[in-house]
Amino acid sequence: MIMNRKFLTFLLILPVLFIHTRCNQGGGTTGALGASNAAEKVYIAPGEKDKYYAFMSGGYSGQVSVYGLPSGRLFRVIPVFSQDPEKGYGYNEETKPMLMTTYGFIPWDDAHHPKLSQTNGVHDGKFLFINGNNTPRIARIDLTTFETTEIIQIPNSAGCHASPYPTENTEYLVAGTRFSVPIPQEDVPINSYKENFKGTFTFISGGQEHGAMDIAFQILVPGYDYDLAHSGKGVSHGWSFFTSYNVEEENTLLEKTASQYDKDYIAAVNWKKAEEYIEQGKFREMPAEYYHNVYSDRTHSATSEIKKSVKVLIPEECPGMVYYLPTPKSPHGVDVSPTGEYIVGSGKLSADLTVHSFEKMIQAIEDEKFDEVIDGIPVLNYDAVLAGVVQQPGLGPLHTEFDGRGNAYTTFFISSEVVKWSLETYEVLDRQPSYYSVGHLMIPGGGSAKPWENGEYLVALNKITKDRYLPTGPELAHSAQLYDISGDKMQLLLDFPTIGEPHYAQAIPASILAENQVQAFPLEENEHPYAAVRESETKVERTGNEVHVYMTTIRSHFAPDNIEGIKAGDKVYFHVTNLEQDWDVPHGFAVLGNNNAELLIMPGQTETLVWEPQNTGVYPFYCTDFCSALHQEMQGYIRVSPPESDIKLTWGLGDEVFGE
Amino acid sequence: MVQNKINLLIASLMIGGMVFSCSGKKQPSGLRETQSQNNKPVSYEQAVEDWRNNKGVGPIIDIELDPVDQAMVARGNEVFENNCTACHLPYKEKIGPALVGITERRTPEWIMNMILNPEEMVKTDPICIGLLARYNAVMADQNLDEEEARAILEYFRTLKIDPQEDPS
Numbered sequence: 121m122i123m124n125r126k127f128l129t130f131l132l133i134l135p136v137l138f139i140h141t142r143c144n145q146g147g148g149t150t151g152a153l154g155a156s157n158a159a160e161k162v163y164i165a166p167g168e169k170d171k172y173y174a175f176m177s178g179g180y181s182g183q184v185s186v187y188g189l190p191s192g193r194l195f196r197v198i199p200v201f202s203q204d205p206e207k208g209y210g211y212n213e214e215t216k217p218m219l220m221t222t223y224g225f226i227p228w229d230d231a232h233h234p235k236l237s238q239t240n241g242v243h244d245g246k247f248l249f250i251n252g253n254n255t256p257r258i259a260r261i262d263l264t265t266f267e268t269t270e271i272i273q274i275p276n277s278a279g280c281h282a283s284p285y286p287t288e289n290t291e292y293l294v295a296g297t298r299f300s301v302p303i304p305q306e307d308v309p310i311n312s313y314k315e316n317f318k319g320t321f322t323f324i325s326g327g328q329e330h331g332a333m334d335i336a337f338q339i340l341v342p343g344y345d346y347d348l349a350h351s352g353k354g355v356s357h358g359w360s361f362f363t364s365y366n367v368e369e370e371n372t373l374l375e376k377t378a379s380q381y382d383k384d385y386i387a388a389v390n391w392k393k394a395e396e397y398i399e400q401g402k403f404r405e406m407p408a409e410y411y412h413n414v415y416s417d418r419t420h421s422a423t424s425e426i427k428k429s430v431k432v433l434i435p436e437e438c439p440g441m442v443y444y445l446p447t448p449k450s451p452h453g454v455d456v457s458p459t460g461e462y463i464v465g466s467g468k469l470s471a472d473l474t475v476h477s478f479e480k481m482i483q484a485i486e487d488e489k490f491d492e493v494i495d496g497i498p499v500l501n502y503d504a505v506l507a508g509v510v511q512q513p514g515l516g517p518l519h520t521e522f523d524g525r526g527n528a529y530t531t532f533f534i535s536s537e538v539v540k541w542s543l544e545t546y547e548v549l550d551r552q553p554s555y556y557s558v559g560h561l562m563i564p565g566g567g568s569a570k571p572w573e574n575g576e577y578l579v580a581l582n583k584i585t586k587d588r589y590l591p592t593g594p595e596l597a598h599s600a601q602l603y604d605i606s607g608d609k610m611q612l613l614l615d616f617p618t619i620g621e622p623h624y625a626q627a628i629p630a631s632i633l634a635e636n637q638v639q640a641f642p643l644e645e646n647e648h649p650y651a652a653v654r655e656s657e658t659k660v661e662r663t664g665n666e667v668h669v670y671m672t673t674i675r676s677h678f679a680p681d682n683i684e685g686i687k688a689g690d691k692v693y694f695h696v697t698n699l700e701q702d703w704d705v706p707h708g709f710a711v712l713g714n715n716n717a718e719l720l721i722m723p724g725q726t727e728t729l730v731w732e733p734q735n736t737g738v739y740p741f742y743c744t745d746f747c748s749a750l751h752q753e754m755q756g757y758i759r760v761s762p763p764e765s766d767i768k769l770t771w772g773l774g775d776e777v778f779g780e
Numbered sequence: 781m782v783q784n785k786i787n788l789l790i791a792s793l794m795i796g797g798m799v800f801s802c803s804g805k806k807q808p809s810g811l812r813e814t815q816s817q818n819n820k821p822v823s824y825e826q827a828v829e830d831w832r833n834n835k836g837v838g839p840i841i842d843i844e845l846d847p848v849d850q851a852m853v854a855r856g857n858e859v860f861e862n863n864c865t866a867c868h869l870p871y872k873e874k875i876g877p878a879l880v881g882i883t884e885r886r887t888p889e890w891i892m893n894m895i896l897n898p899e900e901m902v903k904t905d906p907i908c909i910g911l912l913a914r915y916n917a918v919m920a921d922q923n924l925d926e927e928e929a930r931a932i933l934e935y936f937r938t939l940k941i942d943p944q945e946d947p948s
Binding site: 639655679703 | 861862863865866867874875916917918920921922923924
């Protein structure tokens with residue numbers, strides 16, 4: 121089949137080659153060949169499948185969207201930190217606890233950096249993690265169900281931006297505070313910043329196992345803005361790196377005041393050393409409340425646990441744990457090469473790109489080449505740790521990823537371009553424009569120890585779209601741009617709109633995930649306390665003014681589908697179990713006038729909707745997901761009577777009617 | 781479950797392939813043994829009459845029936861209760877037909893293929909096509925495995941007479 125397609129492609133291209141040759145004879149260099157060649161590279165014929173899954177953050181949408189590469193087709197939106205009216209996440213009773221925090225229920229947060237779980241530094245396809253930026257949290261997405269299954273809140277933090285960037289074997293996920301704040305929180309004047317504000321680096325354990333995330337320890341650090349992170353790998357395994365800006369420790373007009381000094385710092389944290397200090401009991405137990413929310417695919421429900429304290433390490437009491445690497449000017453991304461040796465700091469206001477050497481860093485620590493010590497943190501000598509500088513590669517460098525062939529690719533926000541450079545010579549090898557203002561970039565596996573296929577594709581994640589698509593009023597879709605980077609020069613292949621802001625992304629070969637997909641939840645494993653796993657278990661129960669309806673769905677009826685004896689002012693819980701056991705047969709549930717939500721129930725799952733009818737009458741309910749040829753017949757009625765009425769509670773299907 | 785699906789797919793592909801290679805044209809394969817060379821559609825009545833020669837289409841090619849195995853009957857009863865009773869009852873029509881006496885009007889292979897491969901059966905088997913016209917509802921695939929389908933068949937073998945019609 122592949123041979124056939126290739127041959128067909130060849131036949132299709134032949135005339136184009138011809139035309140192109142003729143154009144060239146005329147002295148013109150049209151884009152005809154380029155366009156056709158690019159189209160061929162991204163075309164996935166109907167019924168064929170993409171080579172990669174790409175997971176793109178929705179940025180301010182609080183979600184993750186799933187695309188195919190190279191086609192750029194959207195497959196799914198996974199709600200993480202925001203309610204989702206397509207799936208009921210955060211609306212149904214079962215998933216509401218997922219969005220609980222010490223601040224209460226948070227319906228919408230800002231999601232930033234998706235990162236795949238790793239084994240030996242290689243993406244293993246088990247989980248995707250992503251940080252909630254505004255109300256600090258880290259979420260786990262299960263890659264067999266594409267559902268958010270765990271969220272842990274990060275205490276003593278504000279602006280959880282430098283996160284989650286797992287260590288080589290997902291021993292830890294990390295979280296650095298973008299906004300320093302009083303720790304613990306207290307009511308102090310804002311201009312007492314220098315005196316009272318602190319930052320933290322949090323290390324979260326349990327990444328390898330569903331339900332096991334926990335705050336292992338926090339490190340209290342000077343009150344800078346900690347921007348981004350990356351954990352070491354290979355030679356630098358055991359270390360994590362965090363960029364900082366605002367080492368000036370200003371609290372107003374940062375646009376100007378946080379850019380006064382020539383250099384800010386990349387913090388290098390020796391987390392194995394930190395583990396030793398924890399072992400030795402050199403931590404302070406600090407009261408700090410935070411939520412840990414876990415979803416189960418057996419109970420189809422989430423539960424919340426409120427934790428009460430964290431272990432905090434102070435650098436002054438723990439020598440050898442944290443060092444600062446001076447890095448010009450307000451570095452944003454800190455990216456570690458596949459071998460773990462090079463640490464690229466993108467000083468966003470710097471003309472040059474700074475590359476530190478891990479080996480030199482270790483030597484400088486041994487030789488105690490410290491320029492100064494800040495709150496117990498030695499500042500290493502810049503020249504002693506520097507591996508090299510890429511001279512004037514562009515304007516506004518932000519992020520770097522790698523192809524595994526010795527090349528690095530850096531985005532430049534201000535000059536809107538992606539620049540390829542050599543990790544050996546620090547020479548610029550190629551540059552291609554982005555449309556426009558690229559932020560992060562993503563090469564499948566390009567931030568790990570193993571870029572897939574030695575760097576085949578690069579996706580630029582753009583912040584501004586302007587004139588690239590048909591205009592849609594003042595708000596425009598953001599965009600992702602796909603480049604072929606397999607050759608010496610990068611080639612722009614495709615430019616596709618995304619959901620929210622495609623802040624950062626990950627991609628993994630489809631072959632690793634596709635065969636592990638859950639198709640239905642086995643009914644015999646359903647442990648939901650209100651499940652009816654067969655029609656004979658359906659019933660309606662009243663306790664005071666609370667009514668529980670144990671309902672089932674199957675193509676194409678509800679059981680029960682006629683209910684009487686509900687009273688205005690009752691609180692009615694519809695616990696709906698989908699009895700289907702086949703792939704891609706969800707059922708929906710909606711009842712007239714419900715001011716809460718609807719349901720969408722996967723095969724074998726139970727979900728609950730709360731309905732509080734205020735007025736008497738007969739209310740229809742129906743299936744909202746076109747399920748079968750008789751979908752339109754999939755409906756029922758509920759009679760709501762006055763509170764004082766003596767209508768008995770009855771329920772039934774067909775000629776079978778039951779009562780209390 | 782996924783493996784089960786793949787097996788099913790392979791089986792249906794193989795059968796589809798066989799039909800394809802015989803006639804060079806895809807046709808309802810449910811009656812391949814009775815009229816595989818004939819392109820004329822078979823009526824429901826004809827198909828019902830000729831049920832002994834219809835094994836359906838799906839993974840089950842041939843079943844040898846031993847004397848009824850009571851342990852398997854109990855297992856089949858349980859699987860039936862859990863997966864089928866939303867639409868089928870043993871002695872009463874619900875969404876689909878009552879199943880009493882089914883083993884007296886369908887072959888064991890047809891019954892198991894109907895459970896394991898309903899989607900293709902509904903599209904290609906002349907009895908199924910006729911039943912769809914009468915009952916309107918399409919049978920759901922509950923993703924049972926062969927062991928479960930076989931147990932249901934064993935349970936069906938015990939549903940010969942409606943106990944309400946036969947007080948003895």
